[in-house]
Amino acid sequence: MDETALAGFETKTVTPETRGLQDEMMRTFESFREANDARLAELERRMSADTLATDKVDRIAAALDAQNQRIERLALKEMRPALGQDRTRFGAPASEHKSAFERYVRAGDEAALRRFEEKAMSSLTGADGGFLVPEETETEIGRRLAAISPIRSIAAVRTVSTAVLKKPFAISGAESGWVSETAVRDQTAAPQLAELTFPTMELYAMPAATAALLDDAAVDIDRWIGEEVEQAFAAQESAAFVNGDGLAMPKGFMTYDRVDESAWAWGKVGTVGTGADGGFAEGEAADALIDLVYALKAGYRQNASFVMNRRTQSTVRKLKDEDGNYLWLPPAAAGAKATLMGFPLVEAEEMPDIATGACALAFGDFSRFYLVVDRQGVRVLRDPYSAKPYVLFYTTKRVGGGILDFDAAKLLDFSA
Template sequence: MEVKELVQNLGGAFEEFKKTNDERLKRVEKGLTTGDLEAKLANVDKAISELESVKRSIDDLSKKAARGGLGGNGELSGDQVEHKQAFGRFMRKGVDDGLAELEAKALSLGADPDGGYAVPEELDRNIIQLERRDVPMRDICNVIPVGNEEYKRLINTGKAKGGWVGETDPRPATGTPQLAQVAPFFGELYANPEATQKMLDDVFFDAEAWLAGEVAIEFSEQENAAFTGGNGEKKAKGFLSYDVSDETDDKRKLGTLQYVSSGAAAALTADALLDLIYSLKRGYRRNGTFVLNGLTLPAIRKLKDGEGNYLWKPGLDAGEVSTLLNKPISENDDMPLVAADALAIAFGDFKRGYTIADVRGVRVLRDPFSNKPYVGFYTTKRVGGGVMDSNAIKLMKIGAAKK
């Protein structure tokens, strides 16, 4: 399907959705049955979601081409080329002569007491880029490389006091800002993809690309769940696992996220979504993104403002994402569904609010013995995640259902 045709189909599907939903609402007002229209809406909504998925794939390919493909960060140094070649021999044949020394020169990493070898820098980047494609949180959060798990950030918990004075008025001493440390919660991820020796002996088999793809799939599922709702025990702490309160920014304690109630009924309303947006200070709102489960979208697409305009709009231009109240939407399957007391929608500047820290040095331990005739590649990485600025992310708590 050509991009132009795709966009036309997406726009047409949304027009059909609006037309059908408007007819449904008229029947509801008259007390008439709507079963046939509900079924039609579900089918049109499914078509919209499928078209959006195709468009995201095309946009991702365009981004990849623009940056010159995976790992396209310029020429490799001599040490990096040697390390890459040695690692390739290790993967295919298990030959590791001189690999530790080349690893140390190319990456400035020490030996791992648990064994295994660090992957070449290019392969490390490829894994991260593949994960970004499959981990919604990586696409919206602040992602940084770190050398170890000692990363901490200082934040100001209270500004120094000041005021207005005249030219000759005395200047009283200002208060000292109170600083506090915040840090991601770290843990170790592992994957153990397996290949046959026959595959590895095939000169046309790209062993590094295979490893990157297999590992990224395993890591991605675990990472997004942790960054969203992880408990922080031997893993990242998700933003949904922090304490929550309905108190405003000037009253909540550090590390507690504010929630906004959706109202009395277990449903979403336009007013509640506006309240969620404006619970953020202006500086955060400017770069705000909605985060919600893809299964919440059918309800979102039906919402209108007071003038009858739909709140959700499809992204019809190249690289343009769908929006809710003119703010981008990130679909995250690890977000709760709309139900009583669920924190079903988040909105915030996640670049400022949440940090993902990748510890340099994905490591691989080659195992040709445990599951013959397969060769296992036990791959590990350390990664952390946590809320850095609890004023930058707000949550919507769904109210209790009417009795």
């Protein structure tokens, strides 16, 4: 959860519980270092590690992962705003749209919502029915998704009102040069442009509620809908942004053509090899990571992050540099990210595991590398008939995605 992802959230003091968990995690990391150092020393002496030592390292590593997840969940809970907060407490009445939407959700009263959308002349309501959620609810759903969806939290996000975003991109850059004050200016060559197309696809969730929940005036309906759909939307988005085929979902960055960095060309993602099939070359893991970092141009490195899944992270956590310092370090504070070689590390479970030929690790400036396109408008269709006695809320939003700048990230290829 970086600062961009948490934009708009209330600033809150770190609680003693969070601070205690952070201190506990740092102590666990020290235990991990000691146990792993002992395992490595055993390897050097006997050319094989003691099974008990290896098991101990794995147990501590698992505990470290669990503690980090607890801290992230607690930090997110502390920073999460109250969705659909009653603005009357701050001197402003609830919006007309919000009031009409609540009557629709609680009692199925469509009249007020229909009058509101006719007056607004909205073109965003789809042909399959449903009503737009209030702007406040849509905004907060987007903020929640940014906080828990790993790729969305670091990617560029654009909101559009059409089904497709078409974006021209200068591949070669504009021609330029130096001249003296009175010198003749030659006509510059036209820049080479490519048109990138990002269609939006429909993403849906279907939370269910009981009649008792809807009748309870103390239940914040907006907050309930947001909490129900955010996890479903985030899980589907995260998978699509990494491995989506681009047909009925966004195109994931791992599904584009890949080529060795020495032969990189626009439209392909550059890769750097580790020098060994299915792992790092003996004693050269840090060198492979350094090669990956410096395959990226300086302008991209300033805001770059590593992206990998938890199993890959468990491997790189044990790596050291030539001076015996660990390349991986735990988060310095609650809500911060672990770092690898000084760069933030983002955990995306959909990334592949380390295997021969797998590109299990990505590094780049994802705010320039990958674009998430949100079509304006989240729709809800109330269905009290399909699953009696429950009321279903068919909630949809349209999302697209794809690579924006093919030079802004590189992949680490685990092959010789």
